[in-house]
Amino acid sequence: MLKKKLFKPFAASLLSFSLLAGSFTPELTTDSTQTAEAALPKTATKVTVNEVVDGDTIKVTYKGRKETVRLILIDTPETKDPNKCVQLFGPEATAYTKKYLLDKKKKVSIELGVQTRDKYGRILAYVYVNETMFNRLLLQNGYARIAVYPPNTQYLEQLQVDENKAKKAKVGIWSSTSAINGGCAPIKKPAPAPKPKPAPAPKPAPKPAAPKKETFKNCTELRKKYPNGVKKGHPAYDAKHDRDKDGWACER
Incomplete structure (x- = not known):
């Protein structure tokens, strides 16, 4: 009886180990191959x-x-x-x-x-x-x-x-x-240069200010400043002082 009791646990353990071993299939690893392929x-x-x-x-x-x-x-x-x-x-x-x-x-x-x-x-x-x-x-x-x-x-x-x-x-x-087929890459055209802005038109030169008109009552007063009289166009010229209408006023 003692031998039979001892044998049953041992047999059961042996059977379990055998089943476990039978279900295990070793997997192949490719680590070494991958390392070899990747290695320098x-x-x-x-x-x-x-x-x-x-x-x-x-x-x-x-x-x-x-x-x-x-x-x-x-x-x-x-x-x-x-x-x-x-x-x-x-x-x-x-x-x-x-x-x-x-x-x-x-x-x-x-x-x-x-x-x-x-x-x-x-x-x-x-x-x-x-x-x-x-x-x-x-x-x-x-x-x-x-x-x-x-x-x-x-x-x-x-x-x-x-x-x-x-x-x-x-x-x-x-x-x-x-x-x-070895086609050509498109040629990148340079961006067009910006058109220069037209130069502003030059401002006309300011007209010289007209000389201030000088008024004299008579030739006596005019000759005090302009002894020889004045020509037509002069600020002091006045037609009323040019009696002979020769373009000179108060000439001597």
Whole structure:
């Protein structure tokens, strides 16, 4: 009897544990994979961004040298090509690149491609802001499209996914047929200069005040002041003193 009493609690405990274990299914975690995808490549090198030429071209200090870097696998609309117009979304792509890469608070690094330089001597690279590939950000926001130049195709499939999502969302260059076909951005005409106000008409010069009329009773009184008499038009001239009507009054 004692053995049976002892066995029942033990058997019940064993059965409960077995049921509990059977209902537990271990979940797979992808944390390590996500961390690996988000982590900065070991081959990436920190740079200082000095200037943004346009959406896909920047000037940096790399290993103590001034270099021009062209982002791999993407192409943003033109803004500086002397043989092309400023294309739709070109200025926006440049502004977006400036916003992210000229921020001194962010760490910018580059990962060189298999082919490290192009025919112009520019470094060919994937650019990272902190641990995010900036090439992908441009594609995701519709500021760039895929441009393949083998052998630099390391992340092509990943970037194609980003481009396809932007196309479906119709963002950036994918928002209009003209932009997709490389159409020109409208030229902003300078605001017309305000018309100068006409100069006010010059005020006429004030007429000189007429000389005050002088009156004398007779020529004797007039000659006390004007011994030789006065000519017609003089303030003291009076026709009654010009008896011979020669234009002189009280002449001698």
